[in-house]
Amino acid sequence: MNNRPLHVLHVGPDVDSTGGMASVIGLLCGAPGTDVRSSSATTWSPASRTRGLVPTARLLGRLAFGPRTARPDWVHAHLSEGGSFVREGAVLVVARLLGIGTAATLHGAQFIVFSRRHPRLVRRVLAGCRTVFPLGPHAAARVAELSPATRVRPVLNPLDLAELAGVPASSRAADVVFGGEVGLRKGVDRLVAAWPEVRRAHPEATCVLCGPLGDVPVTDLPEGMTYLGALPRTELLGVLKSARVACLPSRDEALPMFVLESLGLGVPVVTTPVGEIDQLGEAQGVALTDGDPAGLAARLVALLAEPDERARWGGRGAGWARENCSVESVTRVLADSYRAA
Missing domain, CATH: 3.40.50.2000 (Glycogen Phosphorylase B;)
Structure with missing residues (x-):
């Protein structure tokens, strides 16, 4: 040729x-x-x-x-x-x-x-x-x-790493960000069930849910958790950029862009080893959990507790994304x- x-x-x-x-x-x-x-x-x-x-x-x-x-x-x-x-x-x-x-x-x-x-x-x-x-x-x-x-x-x-680098951090900062359809497939119910335990360990912690409504109601969320709706892409990336941890405890996935974009932004991810996500791990800044609310809460609590460790996870994720994505x-x-x- x-x-x-x-x-x-x-x-x-x-x-x-x-x-x-x-x-x-x-x-x-x-x-x-x-x-x-x-x-x-x-x-x-x-x-x-x-x-x-x-x-x-x-x-x-x-x-x-x-x-x-x-x-x-x-x-x-x-x-x-x-x-x-x-x-x-x-x-x-x-x-x-x-x-x-x-x-x-x-x-x-x-x-x-x-x-x-x-x-x-x-x-x-x-x-x-x-x-x-x-x-x-x-x-x-x-x-x-x-x-x-x-x-x-x-x-x-x-990933468009230049786009991610240029996104301004949002004023609507939260400790934990979920991005995706607010439904059972994405595991929102697991995060909702885990959140009270996270708040017991970190009473000031906040979590936002971003995405279109699915089959999980958002009318009675636990204290510290807020539904922001289906945000425009740039706004979602800004919220994610200002987060300490991204969370996607899905039941079924291929390899979601939310996970990859979080890593590209240097934000560590707590997620489940479903689909092709299980090729990722600590070396990529990803903390895997089986989705049980207790285990999910433990992962979130640990990452929120240690800023230096969280920064190391985020740095590993950003480096991996730069090289591979x-x-x-x-x-x-x-x-x-x-x-x-």
Whole structure:
């Protein structure tokens, strides 16, 4: 292959919508300094009444019947689960038939469960990829099991470290910050149950919950805990930057951006070893707990009690994020993988 810039088309949610996948696509398309020219195509948006059918059909038509010179060198789909494997999966299959390079990143918290329920569909989509980028070892092992011939290259989601460095700390400072849907999947009920024990050890400690309402009520929160609502991204990052500890005691995840962004900001994280989170630990500034409220409270109490130790955890997290999650390091991995395939 020659050394001309590759054109990579990232396919997935509308980059102007909220969510980790949209943020990742936006970062990859705006990344400077590689021999890859990236653009995006929307196959789904929250406003879609057809669950993405119309934009997906338009994209398929553009690839199949548009000028050959306008076709990308690679189509890189961003997959979660469910309808994503139909929409973006169809785009991958058609791109492969047209001789376009095909790749996919697996973002979904339910990917492994979904792949067991629908192995034929998932196998067909994965087999249509030259390279698959899982976020960690569990999804990587499942891809290898379903499609042994497909190249697998684990890669983390990218962080815009310059953005994080430039975010002003919020005046609404809190000791502990939760970010995500306020529901059972994200483990908010566990944090609510643990908080009174934290307050007994640290009577002035404060905790804020940030995110859209889910299936956990916020009308009767314990003393010292406040619900701030679904904050704009910059405001959420400002609240997080001013925190002492980030907390996400989830029951089900892939590798959430809230955890990575907390580490990028130098804020230690208390979380649960679900999904691909269990590849992280003390070396990355992450304190893992099984989610039991007593154990969760003990982790929070310990980190709040020792400023020097907390600073060491935060420093380890920031260093790890800089080395492994910067948008520059992630785009280098992707570019090398495109060239090598």
